[in-house]
Amino acid sequence: MGGRRLYRLRHLAPGRFGLRTERLSVPGLPAGLAGFRIVHLSDLHGGRFLGAGDLRAVIAAANDLAPDLCVVTGDFVTHHHSEVLPLVDDLAALRAAHGTLAVFGNHDYKERAEARVAEALAGAGVRVLRNTCERIEVEGGALGVVGLEDLEEGREVDLAGARAGLCPGDVELVLCHNPLGAPLLARRGCIAVLSGHTHGTQIDLPFLRELGPPHPGLRVELGETSLIVSRGLGAVGLPLRVGAPAELVVLELE
Numbered sequence: 320m321g322g323r324r325l326y327r328l329r330h331l332a333p334g335r336f337g338l339r340t341e342r343l344s345v346p347g348l349p350a351g352l353a354g355f356r357i358v359h360l361s362d363l364h365g366g367r368f369l370g371a372g373d374l375r376a377v378i379a380a381a382n383d384l385a386p387d388l389c390v391v392t393g394d395f396v397t398h399h400h401s402e403v404l405p406l407v408d409d410l411a412a413l414r415a416a417h418g419t420l421a422v423f424g425n426h427d428y429k430e431r432a433e434a435r436v437a438e439a440l441a442g443a444g445v446r447v448l449r450n451t452c453e454r455i456e457v458e459g460g461a462l463g464v465v466g467l468e469d470l471e472e473g474r475e476v477d478l479a480g481a482r483a484g485l486c487p488g489d490v491e492l493v494l495c496h497n498p499l500g501a502p503l504l505a506r507r508g509c510i511a512v513l514s515g516h517t518h519g520t521q522i523d524l525p526f527l528r529e530l531g532p533p534h535p536g537l538r539v540e541l542g543e544t545s546l547i548v549s550r551g552l553g554a555v556g557l558p559l560r561v562g563a564p565a566e567l568v569v570l571e572l573e
């Protein structure tokens with residue numbers, strides 16, 4: 320409990336987490352997507368260090384941005400599927416014109432109970448994309464949001480199946496928890512891959528950098544596709560971040 324309170328005060332209180340804006344310039348962007356704003360959350364890691372109410376300030380900051388869409392790129396829990404339950408009320412408070420879409424991270428498959436995590440999230444209005452896509456039709460076109468199962472823990476990663484629901488000319492955005500998948504996902508028409516997983520290394524000290532998952536950087540250009548990696552909001556191992564603040568990422572299409 321002490322670790323959780325400490326984490327909330329140091330990393331999730333107003334003014335303690337980052338707000339990173341990433342602009343995506345898209346040639347030929349449909350008129351209805353000009354200025355479209357996506358708020359990206361990741362790696363909540365419900366559990367010992369994050370519980371009910373701890374995301375309240377973060378959710379309020381997200382709502383203040385009046386997003387068109389919210390996305391969450393996985394790791395809702397840490398060790399048990401039930402760790403999602405205390406987060407439901409906070410996530411249900413997210414307000415975006417087109418709602419909240421998500422994918423699972425490697426932690427969300429604990430006990431192979433990911434269906435129960437998805438069910439709890441559905442109760443919060445969060446739609447989990449599991450090798451599928453959702454199209455948001457706007458004036459002059461559509462945004463197609465593709466969501467993949469996690470590369471390490473998903474039973475099957477079916478990119479072709481996930482993309483099957485896209486229509487020609489859709490502006491494509493991919494949600495993929497693990498940024499290592501991005502080079503395979505980049506292609507013409509795919510404006511961005513949104514990932515998390517690395518926590519921005521969480522404790523960004525030279526002698527500890529090799530401990531966590533490989534971190535390719537916060538924004539990497541892969542031809543016409545930008546890989547955007549969120550540092551996430553929660554923590555694993557220690558209720559601590561050093562040089563890698565919890566953050567919301569805001570994507571603006573122009």
Ligand SMILES: [Fe+2]
Pocket residue numbers: 362364394424516517518551
């Ligand atoms: Fe994570």
Ligand SMILES: [Fe+2]
Pocket residue numbers: 394424425426496515516517
């Ligand atoms: Fe992860």
